[in-house]
Amino acid sequence: MTDFGGQPAAGFTRIVDVAVALPVYTAYTYGVPPDLSEVVAVGSRVLVPFRSRLISGYVVAFRTGAQPESELKAVADVLGGAPFFPETMVPFFRWVADYYIHPLGAVIQGALPGGLTIAEQTRYHLTDRGRAARLEAGQRPVDKEGLTCLTQGPLTYKQLQKTVGSSMTRAVLKRWLSSGWAAGQTALMGGRTRPRMVRCITPLAADQDLSALSPQRREILKILVRRGTLPLKDLKQKIPTAAGLVRSMARDGQVRLEEQRLYRDPFGETIAPDQPPELMPQQQQAVEKMRADLGRGYQTYVLAGVTGSGKTEVYLHMAAAALKSNLQVLVLVPEIALVSQIERSFRARFGECVALLHSGLSPGERLDQWRRIIQGDASVAVGARSAIFAPFDHLGLVIVDEEHDDSYKQEGALRYNARDLAVVRGRQHGAVVILGSATPSLQSVYNTQIGKFKPVYLSERVDHRVLPDVHVHDLTQQNEERGLRRFLTPALLEAAKETLARGEQVLLFLNRRGFSSSLVCAHCGRPLRCDRCDISMTYHQGANAYQCHYCGFSRAAVSTCPNCGSSKIKRLGMGTEKLADGIQQFFPAARVARMDRDTVSRKGAMLKILKSLRDRKIDILVGTQMVAKGHDYPYITLVGIICADLSLSLPDFRAGERTFQLLAQVAGRAGRGQRCGQVILQTFNPDHFSVQAARNQDYAEFYRQEIEFRKALQYPPFTRLIQVRIHGRDKDKVAQVAGRLGQLSRDLKKDEKGFAAVQVMGPLEAPLAKIANQYRWQLLLKCPHINPLHRFARHLLFADGARIKRGDVSISLDVDPVFLM
DNA sequence: AGCACGCCGACT
DNA sequence: GTCGGCGTGCTC
Numbered sequence: 113m114t115d116f117g118g119q120p121a122a123g124f125t126r127i128v129d130v131a132v133a134l135p136v137y138t139a140y141t142y143g144v145p146p147d148l149s150e151v152v153a154v155g156s157r158v159l160v161p162f163r164s165r166l167i168s169g170y171v172v173a174f175r176t177g178a179q180p181e182s183e184l185k186a187v188a189d190v191l192g193g194a195p196f197f198p199e200t201m202v203p204f205f206r207w208v209a210d211y212y213i214h215p216l217g218a219v220i221q222g223a224l225p226g227g228l229t230i231a232e233q234t235r236y237h238l239t240d241r242g243r244a245a246r247l248e249a250g251q252r253p254v255d256k257e258g259l260t261c262l263t264q265g266p267l268t269y270k271q272l273q274k275t276v277g278s279s280m281t282r283a284v285l286k287r288w289l290s291s292g293w294a295a296g297q298t299a300l301m302g303g304r305t306r307p308r309m310v311r312c313i314t315p316l317a318a319d320q321d322l323s324a325l326s327p328q329r330r331e332i333l334k335i336l337v338r339r340g341t342l343p344l345k346d347l348k349q350k351i352p353t354a355a356g357l358v359r360s361m362a363r364d365g366q367v368r369l370e371e372q373r374l375y376r377d378p379f380g381e382t383i384a385p386d387q388p389p390e391l392m393p394q395q396q397q398a399v400e401k402m403r404a405d406l407g408r409g410y411q412t413y414v415l416a417g418v419t420g421s422g423k424t425e426v427y428l429h430m431a432a433a434a435l436k437s438n439l440q441v442l443v444l445v446p447e448i449a450l451v452s453q454i455e456r457s458f459r460a461r462f463g464e465c466v467a468l469l470h471s472g473l474s475p476g477e478r479l480d481q482w483r484r485i486i487q488g489d490a491s492v493a494v495g496a497r498s499a500i501f502a503p504f505d506h507l508g509l510v511i512v513d514e515e516h517d518d519s520y521k522q523e524g525a526l527r528y529n530a531r532d533l534a535v536v537r538g539r540q541h542g543a544v545v546i547l548g549s550a551t552p553s554l555q556s557v558y559n560t561q562i563g564k565f566k567p568v569y570l571s572e573r574v575d576h577r578v579l580p581d582v583h584v585h586d587l588t589q590q591n592e593e594r595g596l597r598r599f600l601t602p603a604l605l606e607a608a609k610e611t612l613a614r615g616e617q618v619l620l621f622l623n624r625r626g627f628s629s630s631l632v633c634a635h636c637g638r639p640l641r642c643d644r645c646d647i648s649m650t651y652h653q654g655a656n657a658y659q660c661h662y663c664g665f666s667r668a669a670v671s672t673c674p675n676c677g678s679s680k681i682k683r684l685g686m687g688t689e690k691l692a693d694g695i696q697q698f699f700p701a702a703r704v705a706r707m708d709r710d711t712v713s714r715k716g717a718m719l720k721i722l723k724s725l726r727d728r729k730i731d732i733l734v735g736t737q738m739v740a741k742g743h744d745y746p747y748i749t750l751v752g753i754i755c756a757d758l759s760l761s762l763p764d765f766r767a768g769e770r771t772f773q774l775l776a777q778v779a780g781r782a783g784r785g786q787r788c789g790q791v792i793l794q795t796f797n798p799d800h801f802s803v804q805a806a807r808n809q810d811y812a813e814f815y816r817q818e819i820e821f822r823k824a825l826q827y828p829p830f831t832r833l834i835q836v837r838i839h840g841r842d843k844d845k846v847a848q849v850a851g852r853l854g855q856l857s858r859d860l861k862k863d864e865k866g867f868a869a870v871q872v873m874g875p876l877e878a879p880l881a882k883i884a885n886q887y888r889w890q891l892l893l894k895c896p897h898i899n900p901l902h903r904f905a906r907h908l909l910f911a912d913g914a915r916i917k918r919g920d921v922s923i924s925l926d927v928d929p930v931f932l933m
Numbered sequence: 934a935g936c937a938c939g940c941c942g943a944c945t
Numbered sequence: 946g947t948c949g950g951c952g953t954g955c956t957c
Contacts, residue, residue: 162957163936183957281950
């Protein structure tokens with residue numbers, strides 16, 4: 113096999129820093145051998161020796177300083193040819209790694225299209241001797257079981273351990289190797305995503321004398337001359353025997369056969385080009401104001417436009433202006449379902465130069481869109497939060513639509529907020545950033561107040577449509593009612609009746625899916641909880657099952673109470689499923705549809721519902737917060753908010769903000785077409801300021817009250833937060849580690865003067881104390897400034913916390929947490 | 934992550 | 946006395 117250690121010290125033409133795709137926090141330095149020096153660039157994906165195996169990494173810098181060359185290992189290969197990101201993005205990756213306290217290599221890895229990572233892996237196979245040993249009597253159970261696993265084919269150590277269990281240790285494997293029962297073979301694994309290469313045929317001379325050819329050859333050439341280069345597959349559809357024919361035609365010099373890269377097409381149907389419409393005066397002013405800054409350095413604008421004020425058209429005009437100055441444009445929307453709407457507008461206006469980036473694409477499609485951007489074939493990218501890493505080099509405009517939306521926060525290993533990163537990237541590229549929303553986040557509005565961002569307002573709806581009337585109805589008045597009537601006020605039913613009679617559509621919003629959201633044993637009175645999460649389950653009628661909304665666990669609805677064995681389970685509370693069911697009984701003739709995570713899980717299901725709505729094949733749409741997100745419903749004139757309070761009672765300092773945004777957004781769905789809309793808002797808290805502000809569509813009033821509350825309690829935007837999460841399978845160990853981290857935090861605060869301003873809250877058991885068998889504790893760090901907070905968290909995680917950490921308890925950080933549950 | 938090294942308990 | 950468990954540390 114290859115020897116990695118003994119490369120000649122001399123002969124390295126260049127020295128590079130490589131960020132490897134592992135949880136390590138430093139870049140490593142390698143020498144570039146002469147045969148690779150031409151192809152290595154910043155952004156190259158390289159294969160490098162690391163300890164005793166080969167793994168992939170990314171070149172983040174060339175080294176010029178003196179480095180003892182003899183100690184360097186050599187880059188083994190350059191993968192995938194061209195670089196995967198421009199050099200200008202390295203500072204961005206570094207910023208992200210630093211700010212979110214995450215390994216640089218992992219940041220890059222997470223940013224790039226998936227399926228690229230390569231590492232050397234050893235897989236073990238059974239030898240003849242091992243086959244014999246397996247059958248011998250008196251073998252240990254581990255050996256017997258493990259060797260049997262290998263009869264199915266070679267496995268890695270990890271795979272073996274997974275199937276056999278914890279008794280399968282490295283020592284056992286070593287014994288097999290030394291006694292010759294098994295042997296290892298090392299190979300490069302992963303990295304299966306490749307450009308799609310297709311055999312294409314090109315006609316060689318357009319003016320060939322066709323009469324001398326056979327009729328079939330003549331036909332092929334005719335098609336080719338008309339269509340230009342064509343994939344062989346397409347030609348075969350017209351002429352089934354084309355494969356053989358073109359080969360001989362190539363020999364005769366009539367056509368050329370070659371492998372060409374074909375971009376996988378994630379776009380649906382083609383879209384007819386449109387013309388920019390005339391802007392309203394307000395839109396025109398907004399565009400003029402922001403356009404003046406394009407190409408003149410960084411500036412962030414908060415575009416606060418009421419629902420229906422034509423923000424998209426402002427985006428399109430800004431994008432056109434940026435493209436005209438040869439600047440690239442990045443457009444972010446909160447979720448995949450909204451990408452297609454915006455993407456259609458952009459493609460209609462700008463055509464082929466639009467790329468699409470979101471996690472719904474296949475790895476191959478993503479890689480292709482990525483390449484189109486790097487090669488400059490696409491100068492506009494539309495996508496969900498991960499598109500913030502699009503490999504643009506001359507970014508001039510970043511648009512974040514519905515910037516208040518929590519979906520911009522990525523949960524998982526690297527917890528970033530794409531909206532915040534848009535501002536960072538904009539600053540690094542000297543670009544204009546537009547944060548657009550009808551209900552901007554408190555954070556962004558605060559930033560306009562302190563002069564960090566500039567505000568731009570769109571207060572008029574296009575075509576002078578008026579905002580809908582919002583009527584608040586107190587649900588406590590319904591306490592005497594039973595069943596559905598408890599949540600359907602006479603006013604709502606009356607309004608629905610009238611709306612349907614006029615042939616218009618009704619939207620009913622209830623932020624809770626399923627049929628019954630509360631399951632209680634009729635015998636012993638205990639709530640039915642998920643085994644793995646310690647959270648109340650929800651009854652789903654469609655699936656006839658009890659489901660856990662946190663881990664997905666599902667059990668048949670015939671199950672008995674785990675506590676007393678009774679089979680009588682009371683189904684209380686209401687979700688969208690029960691609401692849709694019930695409303696149908698009130699309006700038997702109406703066509704009722706439901707839109708929530710259960711009905712749109714299949715690909716394209718949501719578009720189908722939206723299309724039926726537009727085609728007026730639906731009279732009443734029942735939905736969760738999904739219906740509140742940016743969709744256009746031209747024929748909906750009545751919006752019923754069934755219970756405005758569901759998000760109000762959550763133990764989260766942002767509950768009020770979230771509720772206001774949700775209510776205002778849902779209300780804004782009414783009357784977007786020609787007709788005026790009305791909203792009926794039902795609530796148990798009619799006097800709550802979030803409800804009041806939503807009713808009056810009064811953002812300023814909401815802001816005034818909410819900002820007071822944040823200031824009084826010293827919450828963001830007046831402070832910064834880092835949440836430390838401690839979780840693991842062993843309840844006691846998690847609690848113990850959490851306690852020790854808390855103690856450590858207080859010691860740290862006492863010992864270092866710089867940490868005086870850092871407030872340590874907790875450790876506390878998380879509000880959702882157990883999810884998917886993981887027990888959870890948390891520690892909240894709060895400070896007016898981010899710097900001490902960062903240093904503090906690093907200290908906790910690396911310097912001292914590292915000693916506290918146990919193998920089976922993990923500690924992770926969430927910088928600027930959005931969900932505190 | 935993955936792999937080696939090194940330190941303690943239960944067995945031939 | 947060794948075998949083998951897992952905590953600790955390093956990888957250019």
